[in-house]
Amino acid sequence: MRRAGRGDEDGHGEARSLTPYLLVLPSGLWLLAFLAVPLVLMASLSLQTGNLVDGFQQTFHWQNYTDGLGTYGDKFVRSLWYGLLATAACAALAYPAAYWIAFHGGRAKSTYLFLLLLPYFVSFVLRTISWKLVLTDNGPVLGPLRDHGLLPDGFHVLDTGFAVVSGLTYGFLPFMVLPIYVALERIDPRVVEAARDLYAGRVRAFARIVLPLSLPGVLAGVVMTFVPVAADYVNAEVLGGPRNTMIGNVIQAEYFDNSAYPLASALSFTLMAMLLLGVFAYARALGAGSALEAARR
Amino acid sequence: MTVTRHSEVRADAAPDGSAPPAIELVGVRKTYRARGADVTAVRGLDLAIAQGEFFSLLGPSGCGKTTTMRLVAGFEAPTAGAIRLQGRDVTGVPADRRDVNMVFQSYALFPHMNVFENVAFGPRRRGAARREIADRVGAMLELVDLTGRERRRPAELSGGQQQRVALARALVNRPRALLLDEPLGALDLKLRQAMQVELKRIQREVGVTFVHVTHDQGEALTMSDRIAVMNEGRIEQLGTPREVYEHPATRFTAGFIGTSNLLSGEVAEVTADRAVLRYGPAGRISVPLRSGLTVAAGERLELTVRPEKIGIGPDAPDGDALCRVRGTVTEVVYQGTSTSYSVATATGADVVAFLQNATSADEIAVRGDAVWLSWDPRHSYAIGAAT
Incomplete structure (x- = not known):
């Protein structure tokens, strides 16, 4: 963009300085129409009172927020907790896979990545439902185990928090794999060799060189996974049953079933604020330095 | 120090x-x-x-x-x-x-560590004491003239400086x-x-x-x-x-190191330690034979001569001491300290001669001149039988 100001002498100065803005214009308009405007409308809605029959009026009813937090505080906590668990599980699964592809994938790297992402060409809802089929009490996993008497009475996976976190982990794995893979792929193998040459064993070389250099990818993956996971409602709906609802389910129910638009909006904004705060705090605590460093390389 | x-x-x-x-x-x-x-x-x-x-x-x-x-x-x-x-x-x-330690072509410095940490990496892995590490890294950085840059990241250094960090990082391990x-x-x-x-x-x-x-x-x-x-x-x-x-x-080796003229000719006579080749109508090349190389009259022998060993002149050299080859100048290239002459010889091979521009600014020959190339037989180097 620094170049944009120059070149006035050749008569194209004005056109040139406008170019970057023109390039941003379409996506800018798109975001304005479908993100900014609805956000403002929802913010307004979250402070209204009324019902579907009599209509809603703007009354700056801040109580919507305190009511929401008071009634559904436990659902917020559960969402953030599940989000944390699923994100951690994603990182634990994604790192070794990304590592192997990046350093040992050879010429078939892109094939392996493609295979890893292949399931995600199937609709998200369909994949979640197929998990339900797999985990159901008489399904292909639990059925035979039960028949052989290997499971205690009343044991089931479906309708537990475990099922929800498993589904979330599976559903959002690519958001973790891809940034980690990109970070690992950028590491010069010679740098790792240099560490080996300087008396670091395999473990040391990993801990001192590979891990720190790939950390920006992990940090990006954590943000990209945690935010959608904490706000998800499909997995809890399909796999969690009534006792494991997340805040996403509450918002959905309040909005579509109870038509409590102001409360649903207030809950949404509360969730957004929590996630934003969380991400910023996280980025400040861990990410900012390494992210800047990664950008410098 | x-x-x-x-x-x-x-x-x-x-x-x-x-x-x-x-x-x-x-x-x-x-x-x-x-x-x-x-x-x-x-x-x-x-x-x-x-x-x-x-x-x-x-x-x-x-x-x-x-x-x-x-x-x-x-x-x-x-x-x-x-x-x-x-x-x-x-x-x-x-x-x-x-x-053994290595200096990599791309330096392979650790991008997330500063100069000091890069150089200290090896001694730290070997469990050297803190003080000793500081002393050794300091001494190394002085050796490669990077004192004062300890806190810089590799990305903040020039290529030459990175190179010297890589050198210090390896040498510090003795x-x-x-x-x-x-x-x-x-x-x-x-x-x-x-x-x-x-x-x-x-x-x-x-x-x-x-x-x-x-x-x-x-x-x-x-x-x-x-x-x-x-x-x-x-x-x-x-x-x-x-x-x-x-x-x-x-x-x-002759072709890879420096410029070399590759010539071959028929062996006219062989003595104890040298062979004499006929080269074209009036050409004559004498070659010392190193031990292990045997040739007989009538065979073809291949040899090399470095371009800077060859003299050039309009007339045939006096006496039989020097190797001599006739040819026509096809190219003259002025190169500052020397001038390069390409000469097509009677047998078709191109011979390149470099002449120092020591005295005269004038060229000895120009394109199209018929010239004699000559050199001391010690500079003929036999490679083997020509194929």
Whole structure:
């Protein structure tokens, strides 16, 4: 963009300085129409009172927020907790896979990545439902185990928090794999060799060189996974049953079933604020330095 | 500041009292499997590099020089053969337990660490005390003239500075041998020439064996005590820069190092130590025969002559002492310190002669002139029977 100001002498100065803005214009308009405007409308809605029959009026009813937090505080906590668990599980699964592809994938790297992402060409809802089929009490996993008497009475996976976190982990794995893979792929193998040459064993070389250099990818993956996971409602709906609802389910129910638009909006904004705060705090605590460093390389 | 010489560290002498070679390769072979086919990068290498030597592996890309270095460093295991450091067999020993250190072509500095941490990496892994590490890193940075840059990240340094950090990071470990993989390849010409001198100085100061891989013959000739010219996984010739340059043993060496004229002619007579070839109608070339090379009259012999050894003139040289070849000038190129003449000889071969522009600014000959080329027979170097 620094170049944009120059070149006035050749008569194209004005056109040139406008170019970057023109390039941003379409996506800018798109975001304005479908993100900014609805956000403002929802913010307004979250402070209204009324019902579907009599209509809603703007009354700056801040109580919507305190009511929401008071009634559904436990659902917020559960969402953030599940989000944390699923994100951690994603990182634990994604790192070794990304590592192997990046350093040992050879010429078939892109094939392996493609295979890893292949399931995600199937609709998200369909994949979640197929998990339900797999985990159901008489399904292909639990059925035979039960028949052989290997499971205690009343044991089931479906309708537990475990099922929800498993589904979330599976559903959002690519958001973790891809940034980690990109970070690992950028590491010069010679740098790792240099560490080996300087008396670091395999473990040391990993801990001192590979891990720190790939950390920006992990940090990006954590943000990209945690935010959608904490706000998800499909997995809890399909796999969690009534006792494991997340805040996403509450918002959905309040909005579509109870038509409590102001409360649903207030809950949404509360969730957004929590996630934003969380991400910023996280980025400040861990990410900012390494992210800047990664950008410098 | 003085840098301690570490010769006392390497005192483990051979039973007969003489020090074993710093690096010894015995029948080393390396075969890779690539795309379902076996590729042999190194075919049976025998090599002994002496203590404190500046040794260069010189060759075109793909000649096996980098593989050889990686075998010594421990990044690759040889398919066959043995590698010894200071007489100790290290063939199966991984890189982190070998007393050699490497300077990588791309430097491979740790981008997330500053200069101090980069250089301190090796001593820290070996559990040196804090104070000692600080002292040694400080001394090394002084040696490579980077004092005051300890807190800089590699990305904040110029190419030449990064190069010197890489050098310090390896040397701080007092290795038994330092391996340099095209260390100057990424630098521009001026800096490269300065670093050649610098590397030589550092090597003299620390007294460590340097093994240097390069495809740049000028670099190898300038810096090395000995050069191994490699081609297709084998050593073509091993010798001092002067030997390799003045007496190329094979056609490959002659062509790869410097410019060389390749001539062949029919042997007219053979004496005890020399052959005389007929070359064209009036041409006559005398060649010393090194031991092991036998020719008979009537056979064709191939030889090389370096361009700077050849004189040029309008008349045939006096007497029979000099080699003489007739030809026509096809190209004259002024090159500042010298002028290059291309001469088409009677038999069709092109001969290049470099003449110093020592006195006259005028050219000795111009394009189209008929000239005589002449040189001292000592500068004819027989390669073998012409094919």
